[in-house]
Amino acid sequence: APAAQAGKADNSLVWSSNAEVTAVDPFFDTSREVIVLAQHVHDGLVYWDPATGDYLPLLASAYRWVDSRTLEFDLRQGVTFHDGSSFGPEDVAYTINFGADEANGVLNYGDIKWLDRAEVVDADTVRILLDEPFPSALAYLALTLPILPEGHYDAAPVGTDGKKRYQAVPPVGTGPYKVTSFKPGDHVDMVANGDYFADGPKGKPAIERLTFRTITDDTTQIAELMTGGVDWIWGMSTDQAQMLKQAPNLTVLNAPTMRISYLTFDIKGSAGSDAFTKPEVRRAFAHAVNRENIAKNLMGESSQVIAAACHPTQFGCAADIAGYDYDPAKARALLAEAGYPDGLTFEFYGYRDRQVAEAIASDLAAAGMKSDLRWLKYAALRDMIREGKVGVANMTWGSSSIPDVSAITSYFFGGGPDDPAKDPEVMAIIARGDSATDPAERRAAYAEALAKIAEAAYWVPLFTYTKNYAFSADLQFAPTPDELPRFFRASWK
Amino acid sequence: MTNRTEPLLTVEDLSVSIPVPAGILSAVRSVSFTLDRGETLGIVGESGCGKSMMSMAIMGLLPRHVTVRAETLRFEGMDLLGLPERRLADLRGDRMAMIFQEPMTALNPLLTIGEQLMETFRRHRAAGRREAREKALHLLDRVGIASAERRLGQYPHQLSGGLRQRVMIAMALMCDPDLIIADEPTTALDVTIQAQILALLAELQRESGAAMIFVSHDLGVISRVADKVSVMYAGSEVEGGSTAQVFGTPAHPYTQGLFRCLPNSGLVARGAPLGSIPGVVPSLIGDVSGCMFRPRCPLARDACLEAVPAAAVADGHRARCVALADAAAAAPLVQEASAP
Amino acid sequence: MAAFVTKRLALALLVAIFVSSISFSLMFLTGDPAIAIAGEGATEADIEVIRRTFGFDRSFAVQYWDWISGAASGDFGQSFYFNQPVVELLAERMPVTATLAVFSIGFALLLALPLGILAAVKRNSLADRLSLALATVGQATPSFWLALMLIVLFAVNLRWLPVSGADTLAHFILPSIVLGYYASPSMMRLTRGGMIEALRSDYIRTARAKGMLPRTIILKHALRNAVLPVVSVAAVEFGFILGGSVVVESVFSLRGIGYLAWESIGRNDFPTIQAIILVYAMIYVCLTFLADVLNAWIDPRIRVA
Amino acid sequence: MTRPGDPIMKIRDVTRTYQVSQGLFRGRRPLQALRGITLDIPKGRVLGLVGESGCGKSTLAQILLGLDRPTGGEILFEDRPIADYGRKVFGSRIQPIFQDPYSSLNPRKTVRQLIEMPLVVHGNRDSADRERRVRRMLDLMGMPSRVIDAYPAQMSGGQRQRIAIARALVTEPDVVICDEPTSALDVSVQAQVLNLLMDLRAEFDLTYLFISHDLGVVEHISDRVAVMYLGQIVEEADAETLFRAPAHPYTKALLASILVPDPHRGPPSVPLKAVQPDAMNLPSGCVFHPRCAEAVATCSVTAPDESVVGDHRTRCVVGLPSH
Amino acid sequence: MTTAYTIQDVAGPSPRSLMWRRITGHVGLMIGLGGLAVVVAVALLAPWLAPHDPYAQDLSRRLVPPVWAEAGSWAHILGTDALGRDYLSRLLYGARVSLLIGFFAALGSGLIGTTLGLLAGYFGGRVDAVVSFLVSARLALPVVLVALAVVSLFGGSLTVVIVVLSLLLWDRFAVVVRSATKQVRANDYIKAARAVGCSTGRILVREVLPNLGSTLAVVGSLEVAHAILLESALSFLGLGVQPPTPSWGLMVAEGKGMIFFDARLVAIPGAAIALLVLCINLIGDGFQDVVAPQGAS
Ligand SMILES: Nc1ncnc2c1ncn2[C@@H]1O[C@H](COP(=O)(O)OP(=O)(O)OP(=O)(O)O)[C@@H](O)[C@H]1O
Numbered sequence A: 001a002p003a004a005q006a007g008k009a010d011n012s013l014v015w016s017s018n019a020e021v022t023a024v025d026p027f028f029d030t031s032r033e034v035i036v037l038a039q040h041v042h043d044g045l046v047y048w049d050p051a052t053g054d055y056l057p058l059l060a061s062a063y064r065w066v067d068s069r070t071l072e073f074d075l076r077q078g079v080t081f082h083d084g085s086s087f088g089p090e091d092v093a094y095t096i097n098f099g100a101d102e103a104n105g106v107l108n109y110g111d112i113k114w115l116d117r118a119e120v121v122d123a124d125t126v127r128i129l130l131d132e133p134f135p136s137a138l139a140y141l142a143l144t145l146p147i148l149p150e151g152h153y154d155a156a157p158v159g160t161d162g163k164k165r166y167q168a169v170p171p172v173g174t175g176p177y178k179v180t181s182f183k184p185g186d187h188v189d190m191v192a193n194g195d196y197f198a199d200g201p202k203g204k205p206a207i208e209r210l211t212f213r214t215i216t217d218d219t220t221q222i223a224e225l226m227t228g229g230v231d232w233i234w235g236m237s238t239d240q241a242q243m244l245k246q247a248p249n250l251t252v253l254n255a256p257t258m259r260i261s262y263l264t265f266d267i268k269g270s271a272g273s274d275a276f277t278k279p280e281v282r283r284a285f286a287h288a289v290n291r292e293n294i295a296k297n298l299m300g301e302s303s304q305v306i307a308a309a310c311h312p313t314q315f316g317c318a319a320d321i322a323g324y325d326y327d328p329a330k331a332r333a334l335l336a337e338a339g340y341p342d343g344l345t346f347e348f349y350g351y352r353d354r355q356v357a358e359a360i361a362s363d364l365a366a367a368g369m370k371s372d373l374r375w376l377k378y379a380a381l382r383d384m385i386r387e388g389k390v391g392v393a394n395m396t397w398g399s400s401s402i403p404d405v406s407a408i409t410s411y412f413f414g415g416g417p418d419d420p421a422k423d424p425e426v427m428a429i430i431a432r433g434d435s436a437t438d439p440a441e442r443r444a445a446y447a448e449a450l451a452k453i454a455e456a457a458y459w460v461p462l463f464t465y466t467k468n469y470a471f472s473a474d475l476q477f478a479p480t481p482d483e484l485p486r487f488f489r490a491s492w493k
Numbered sequence B: 001m002t003n004r005t006e007p008l009l010t011v012e013d014l015s016v017s018i019p020v021p022a023g024i025l026s027a028v029r030s031v032s033f034t035l036d037r038g039e040t041l042g043i044v045g046e047s048g049c050g051k052s053m054m055s056m057a058i059m060g061l062l063p064r065h066v067t068v069r070a071e072t073l074r075f076e077g078m079d080l081l082g083l084p085e086r087r088l089a090d091l092r093g094d095r096m097a098m099i100f101q102e103p104m105t106a107l108n109p110l111l112t113i114g115e116q117l118m119e120t121f122r123r124h125r126a127a128g129r130r131e132a133r134e135k136a137l138h139l140l141d142r143v144g145i146a147s148a149e150r151r152l153g154q155y156p157h158q159l160s161g162g163l164r165q166r167v168m169i170a171m172a173l174m175c176d177p178d179l180i181i182a183d184e185p186t187t188a189l190d191v192t193i194q195a196q197i198l199a200l201l202a203e204l205q206r207e208s209g210a211a212m213i214f215v216s217h218d219l220g221v222i223s224r225v226a227d228k229v230s231v232m233y234a235g236s237e238v239e240g241g242s243t244a245q246v247f248g249t250p251a252h253p254y255t256q257g258l259f260r261c262l263p264n265s266g267l268v269a270r271g272a273p274l275g276s277i278p279g280v281v282p283s284l285i286g287d288v289s290g291c292m293f294r295p296r297c298p299l300a301r302d303a304c305l306e307a308v309p310a311a312a313v314a315d316g317h318r319a320r321c322v323a324l325a326d327a328a329a330a331a332p333l334v335q336e337a338s339a340p
Numbered sequence C: 001m002a003a004f005v006t007k008r009l010a011l012a013l014l015v016a017i018f019v020s021s022i023s024f025s026l027m028f029l030t031g032d033p034a035i036a037i038a039g040e041g042a043t044e045a046d047i048e049v050i051r052r053t054f055g056f057d058r059s060f061a062v063q064y065w066d067w068i069s070g071a072a073s074g075d076f077g078q079s080f081y082f083n084q085p086v087v088e089l090l091a092e093r094m095p096v097t098a099t100l101a102v103f104s105i106g107f108a109l110l111l112a113l114p115l116g117i118l119a120a121v122k123r124n125s126l127a128d129r130l131s132l133a134l135a136t137v138g139q140a141t142p143s144f145w146l147a148l149m150l151i152v153l154f155a156v157n158l159r160w161l162p163v164s165g166a167d168t169l170a171h172f173i174l175p176s177i178v179l180g181y182y183a184s185p186s187m188m189r190l191t192r193g194g195m196i197e198a199l200r201s202d203y204i205r206t207a208r209a210k211g212m213l214p215r216t217i218i219l220k221h222a223l224r225n226a227v228l229p230v231v232s233v234a235a236v237e238f239g240f241i242l243g244g245s246v247v248v249e250s251v252f253s254l255r256g257i258g259y260l261a262w263e264s265i266g267r268n269d270f271p272t273i274q275a276i277i278l279v280y281a282m283i284y285v286c287l288t289f290l291a292d293v294l295n296a297w298i299d300p301r302i303r304v305a
Numbered sequence D: 001m002t003r004p005g006d007p008i009m010k011i012r013d014v015t016r017t018y019q020v021s022q023g024l025f026r027g028r029r030p031l032q033a034l035r036g037i038t039l040d041i042p043k044g045r046v047l048g049l050v051g052e053s054g055c056g057k058s059t060l061a062q063i064l065l066g067l068d069r070p071t072g073g074e075i076l077f078e079d080r081p082i083a084d085y086g087r088k089v090f091g092s093r094i095q096p097i098f099q100d101p102y103s104s105l106n107p108r109k110t111v112r113q114l115i116e117m118p119l120v121v122h123g124n125r126d127s128a129d130r131e132r133r134v135r136r137m138l139d140l141m142g143m144p145s146r147v148i149d150a151y152p153a154q155m156s157g158g159q160r161q162r163i164a165i166a167r168a169l170v171t172e173p174d175v176v177i178c179d180e181p182t183s184a185l186d187v188s189v190q191a192q193v194l195n196l197l198m199d200l201r202a203e204f205d206l207t208y209l210f211i212s213h214d215l216g217v218v219e220h221i222s223d224r225v226a227v228m229y230l231g232q233i234v235e236e237a238d239a240e241t242l243f244r245a246p247a248h249p250y251t252k253a254l255l256a257s258i259l260v261p262d263p264h265r266g267p268p269s270v271p272l273k274a275v276q277p278d279a280m281n282l283p284s285g286c287v288f289h290p291r292c293a294e295a296v297a298t299c300s301v302t303a304p305d306e307s308v309v310g311d312h313r314t315r316c317v318v319g320l321p322s323h
Numbered sequence E: 001m002t003t004a005y006t007i008q009d010v011a012g013p014s015p016r017s018l019m020w021r022r023i024t025g026h027v028g029l030m031i032g033l034g035g036l037a038v039v040v041a042v043a044l045l046a047p048w049l050a051p052h053d054p055y056a057q058d059l060s061r062r063l064v065p066p067v068w069a070e071a072g073s074w075a076h077i078l079g080t081d082a083l084g085r086d087y088l089s090r091l092l093y094g095a096r097v098s099l100l101i102g103f104f105a106a107l108g109s110g111l112i113g114t115t116l117g118l119l120a121g122y123f124g125g126r127v128d129a130v131v132s133f134l135v136s137a138r139l140a141l142p143v144v145l146v147a148l149a150v151v152s153l154f155g156g157s158l159t160v161v162i163v164v165l166s167l168l169l170w171d172r173f174a175v176v177v178r179s180a181t182k183q184v185r186a187n188d189y190i191k192a193a194r195a196v197g198c199s200t201g202r203i204l205v206r207e208v209l210p211n212l213g214s215t216l217a218v219v220g221s222l223e224v225a226h227a228i229l230l231e232s233a234l235s236f237l238g239l240g241v242q243p244p245t246p247s248w249g250l251m252v253a254e255g256k257g258m259i260f261f262d263a264r265l266v267a268i269p270g271a272a273i274a275l276l277v278l279c280i281n282l283i284g285d286g287f288q289d290v291v292a293p294q295g296a297s
């Protein structure tokens, strides 16, 4: 069980979040918390350094692109797994091949389906083969492909349906922390891995015991933080963060994330009204929302208003796209131009952030676009959007923290099921960017696509999300833009 | 003042009033009587005339908000109104016992007959279970319940109404009380069973020598069990005397009217119209004074509005009627009972 | 007795079938669960795979039959979210909810019975009015609100009790108070009403006429009769507490069944939701059965005809 | 047309068996409330029906009123099975008066609504006519017409019973089934109601089935009397005959239990054993034998047949003395 | 006529005036009625009473404290919420949602429950068995859970919440009406009506139903209260009425995150719910007392 009183005294840390973790294994639980946990329990082949944006070798000692479809890694020597077995190329091959096999049903298969297989080259070299050229492969390798010991899943119990339950296998990795106790949906207890290699980019952990607790209720989280039940929380609202700042024993930070907020439209006009097929209407929306105001007041100081359909920190996200300024009068004019001089009424859907949606709805209403707010679960809403039943929705996208536009622009405008426009021209340009390996060439292609998207107002990109962090003032901790708290870097003052 | 000749129970000017939303309800108004050991007083009157209230007042069973007042309420020399509740409780079930009308509901449905019988005995006699059981068996036998052993373990709902009433009687006799108040003990029973129960009660009383107050609305029943009778109307006694006097020569217009109402009293021919008392019983709420029967009385006069004293009709036979009082004053046909 | 048990079992079975078909069709209406499982960013192909793996492509009747026959043998299927047999999940969460429910009903009874008796015995007294007020306020207070207020007061300001979690019994105090307080008014009123009625009844008059002492009259004669309906209501309330623990468990982050249910609804984890609804229904049927038996044990009119 | 004295209703071998549940843990058991009742109700007369509580008097009344169906046997009204009459037709010709004046009037209705209800049901749409009839009924009942807008709660038991009678008679029925119409009333009120009933009989040429457990009342009002015991008629005769020369031991016991006020006699001794009848567990043979003071050995074995002499019949092995 | 009957005047005041007297004499009931009247008035007059448009947000005036706080102002008596909307105005408008849902949910469930209870109580036997089964099946369904599931399925809105609550809260109506009907049915006036030849429908509507009025009033008020509480719980869990509609439960949910910093955001709407429900419960309790005064004193 998690320690009731964590803290500085016994060099332990309790962090909490609202997700119920089902397996400390990114293959079988795609929540952000698991990605965070996996960074502590496991190591990937490479490590993304938030300071420089570089991919540093982690379990690898060096890597290189052999060709656009082959990556080769030299492996770090003398690393052992938590269960005592030593790390080698077979483990890498096993892990990669396990995930790449669709039959195993890994849940993040969508992220890694570009993987073909891995091959052991020699005792300390391994090769990863890609199905197709995939420029951002390293990002995924760093984030969602921790290396497991060979045969890790052999011991998986068989469920009542006769299938193997891989997620029930206790987590074993090479990472800076070992899992000592795990109760799905409740907590994960970890202790520092004494044998962890100090010369890696993660370094040796300073905090001895690390506990993750699920507390789904944000108020309860705050209460726990204030009463010392937990030491570190994130994800509270800006208002809460403002208030927590006044507590003397807490540090409160607002850090950028890779999630953005946007409006998407029923561009095909299948939801019953052809209003959104008209670019003027969509542009009117873009002019009507006071993004600056919302970003500043509801998101926090690190939030950035965006004009392009991607996150500014992502590779390929053009910064010079012409946006739409806040101008309700112009919005009205555009509406009138599109044939709606008396304004427009519509159903406005959302799933994530009520306050934001309400603020947007209020701005829209002020410009003559009156809405009826509908709240749905993400899955249901996306289902409806895909089926073209949703007029306007306020959506967000986190790009799985992949710092590359392929995780967002290509995803939404490359002609996939979530592409609202299916504009062949845009699709072609994006395909060009996706398959090029030359960074400059990619950048150019994406910039062109983003400009076209903005011009047609297929989306109204709003602003970037931020994340609020609050933790004990005695804790040395720095947030990173990839929303991956690195507790192995943290320490008590 | 306790002396040998003092009656077992003396009731003088007993009044019971109940606060109700509409005012004060005078349920019983200055009722007086005395009762000796071995004697049976029959109280008869129509529904709502205050019979039960009076019985309960004597037993001290009325809730706190009901006011009970009396010049005298003495039982075995004790002033019942002055006794603390705890001492009264000691008397109840021991020296004075009560039998209720509805044998269906008067027994606790969740306790066995045996438990309910024995509990009384053990409460008052500091006796063990064994002894209480013996007594219970004996009494069940006395009240004519066969296979008493088995009955002890049974629950009230397993018994018929007649049997339940026998149990109630046995329960009242558990501690050999000096006074038994039977409030309509047979009203809920069938006629044949009523007759049996009446016979049983009479026999038991004769044996034990206890005094009994027998309450009923049935003139027939009262005439068969009581030594003396008190006829009540609207909370007060309108006529009283020995059974023979009241039934032989009813004096009060109300009593007379009642007799004429009876279909089988022999006064009215079969099929002929019965005599009747027109009108309805008056409300007892609020200002209640004078003769309450006057709205229905053929002899009513102005004097009826005043308080009516009891007039002696014959030795020990009294009635509260202005007409009679006038008659008595004009020509004292009957001698008043020797005044002390 | 045997006939009674068979009848009850038959009823339980019918209720089970009815309730399960309702919950199953509800879930079926929700649309394609495959999309929910696939999560953010899944492609049509991914969804198709999931659809096939989980068998969502089959007809309603087939799926229902599959599920109900599995449920009959104690197999409620796999949780979509946890990828774990639902039975295991329930077994894991049950102790928390059961503890909470037992504590709550205990607290409720502890509050309801003495106050109800007191109120009945001292009718129209200050004690009566106060306990009635307590009951009326209890019924009117939204439990989520009370929970928050108690957290603010006892956990944050006074720091007497922990805010959330289920590690020690102290963690159960606040949630039990919240749930129990909501459940107690009906029992308190029933106790009071039952006691008043009992105290007014002829057999109490008989007991008083027998000279029984007030204590005996209240505890032996009146209370027994008065608790009969309370037993049944306590059973029903116990069921409600289990069902109503959703709110309280979520506020106090108690990892029990109610909380699991609430989260599962958010995650469209149908097998889990269905199983929970069915299990609740069965628990309710069992509880009412127990209450009947208990009543029969107290009440000879039911026991011995 | 039935002439006075001829049976207007014929009850032929009527049985009624209830299935009674036995509490939580037991099943149901049959309860034979009526076991082969055969009885004629003579037109224009008063047929008294006496018997102790639970012997089936009300059950029979309900069946006669068409409120309950017999399990066996049939009822003829003017020689036609009552099923042949429409519900409403039958309802206008046979009317009930019940025992409890409190439960027999809907507390939510005014006197007017109560009395005119049968008229409304039978399609009288003329409200002025209805009002006239209601007032006439009130007048007949000896009630002031200003009570017309009063509620039952404002009236005494006797007054309510009058309203109930008015409601029963407003459709001018042929037969009135009086199920203990006075047993909830005090003697003084009972006398008023009995007088009223007798007057109305003459006025409307009514036939009464008068059910009571009070033999005094039955003797006073009835022309013929039937005695019931555990679902059977054990004796039936002219009132005169029955009270003068009862044949059945049960009738004798009933008569012995009548308590005429007489201070010179003590409690009566009733020739009955202290065994209570139980309709769920009928004794073998003659159902009365466990209580019978005159029982002989065969009584516990064989149920006696009816013996009939003239219009006096009884169900006892001893049979009837010839008159 | 041979005998003259003299009948005394009809005694006492009519049941109506008696009832009226008891109602006005019942303190709890009067408090409840008064409180409810205030809330109803507020709900009806919200557009005139509210100082601001409850939907008008001003992100520059977010979380303004109430007037009694140091930084408060009379412009926003109860301050503003996280979107800068006037809290008092939202509170006033919020009464509408609670009352609407309470009333219509009780109406819907009352219709279902009364019909079922009436049929079960009147016909008994098989009908009763079926209704009893439906009731136990309904009771076996955990209300909050099923309501949540259904609302999450159909999306929260006023109509959905009302329909769902109507479908879930009829059990008490059914049970109480059933037993009340049984009692009424046992009365001789029902037999009298049948003997006259009244149709069953007429008996149910004209003879039975009027006698259920007080029962329905009592259960109805309890169910209104119940529905209001449930709606607030659903809204609190985010599955009730949808924002920006001001619902008190939703306001608690919205304010919940700030409970440790700005307790007014939670305390005020929560207390509003509690007070409204309290008033309605007082009315229900009062009705119960008035209808069946237990003992004279
Ligand atoms: N609890 C009470 N509250 C108010 N009035 C009451 C109460 N109990 C009895 N009364 C009234 O007191 C009067 C006397 O009642 P009591 O019960 O003594 O009559 P009774 O002669 O025993 O009648 P019955 O023959 O019906 O038993 C009646 O008018 C009755 O209405």
Ligand SMILES: Nc1ncnc2c1ncn2[C@@H]1O[C@H](COP(=O)(O)OP(=O)(O)OP(=O)(O)O)[C@@H](O)[C@H]1O
Pocket: D018, D019, D020, D031, D033, D051, D052, D053, D054, D055, D056, D057, D058, D059, D060, D213, D279
């Ligand atoms: N609906 C019913 N279901 C089961 N048993 C019934 C029913 N109605 C009557 N009985 C039973 O049938 C028997 C005859 O009842 P009934 O009411 O006809 O008696 P009664 O002679 O009218 O008695 P009373 O003098 O008490 O009115 C009784 O044993 C009674 O318990």
Ligand SMILES: [Mg+2]
Pocket: B051, B052, B053, B183, B184
């Ligand atoms: Mg009495």
Ligand SMILES: [Mg+2]
Pocket: D057, D058, D059, D179
């Ligand atoms: Mg009867």
Ligand code: NI
Pocket: B218, D214
């Ligand atoms: Ni009688």
